[in-house]
Amino acid sequence: MAELLLPDLDPTSDRAVFRQIADHIRDAIERGTLSEGDKIPSEARLMQHYGVARMTVRNALQVLQGEGLTVAEHGRGVFVRAHPLVRRLASDRFARRHRERGKAAFIAETEGTGGKPSVDSLTIAEEQVSAEVAEKLGIPLEDHVIRRSRRYLINGQPVETAVSYIPAEIARDTQIALPDSGPGGIYARLEELGYRLDHFVEEIRSRMPLRDEVRALKLAPGVPVFRLVRTAYAADGRAVEVCDTVMSSDAYVLSYELPAR
Known part of the structure; x- marks a missing residue:
């Protein structure tokens, strides 16, 4: 230089x-x-x-x-500071065509930008549902969920953490409760179980990261995070998954195509 x-x-x-x-x-x-x-x-x-x-x-x-x-x-x-490869959160990232090709959303989008996706820190457990998740899933507080927690990386650099909650009555004793959820990820498994996905609802907020999030995402000082909570709905209107994601804000561009009707 x-x-x-x-x-x-x-x-x-x-x-x-x-x-x-x-x-x-x-x-x-x-x-x-x-x-x-x-x-x-x-x-x-x-x-x-x-x-x-x-x-x-x-x-x-x-x-x-x-x-x-x-x-x-x-x-x-x-x-x-070096910034991670930007992943664009497009409105069609959960399109069925990705699952039919055996690609979960993160893998399909990251590979589309030329990045190398990977997942680590995977943990799976059955636990009693929290009040926030119970409300979104529309299930009683005494019910249980399968909790899948993981961290996503692009080119070896962590960019987000995600925790999925699926009603235990749906996911228990299925591949969703195993470390390898199979081609297309848990959404492909849900559809195989008869829960054809119809739409998703996402809520996005920005905030400064918590201490554990700074460590997990290796965030530099001053870098905020997006918290994105997504609820997946089947064709019959039932909520079948809630995913709570925390993303490094400088690793993402939020890009949505919205109809004008």
Whole structure:
């Protein structure tokens, strides 16, 4: 990387000096002068150029880390943060044609963007349903569900966690309750069991991640998450699955085609 040319501070600005420095570096990142993986000029270099104290430079770098633009590596310096391959959440990702080709939604969409999908941290258990899930499934609180929890990765980088809840009376003693749910995933198994899927309802909210989510998704400071809760309905109107997904916000674009009728 060529020597980064930094502008000078504006002495007439009422913007704090550390924020001006952060603005300069952010602008270089946004223009592509600094690319993913490039090293930010050292604290000593920034102190010399701007004629400021070390704490001022550190405050500027902290702003950029808080925005999720940079990441500090102990003993090496501060680098422009690499972003995962973006997965587009299209409105047809649960189309039957994917299941008929033996592809679950995550695999079909990730492969479509040239990424390598994988799944780990899979756990399966039967448990009593929670109040939130019971309401969405329309089942009594004393009922049980099969809980499938997993983490999804693209090119080895975690991008989302997902927990599916399927009524135990449907999924117990079926392949849905096994680690390998088979080609097309659990939606293909539900349809084989006679629950032909008709539509899905999704609720999406953004928030800052919880501590466990930061660890699971390896999130940089300042990166929020999407929480997407999806309910799958069979043709007879019955809710047959609730999926609670937490996604790294910088790994996704939400893209929906909506009818105008």
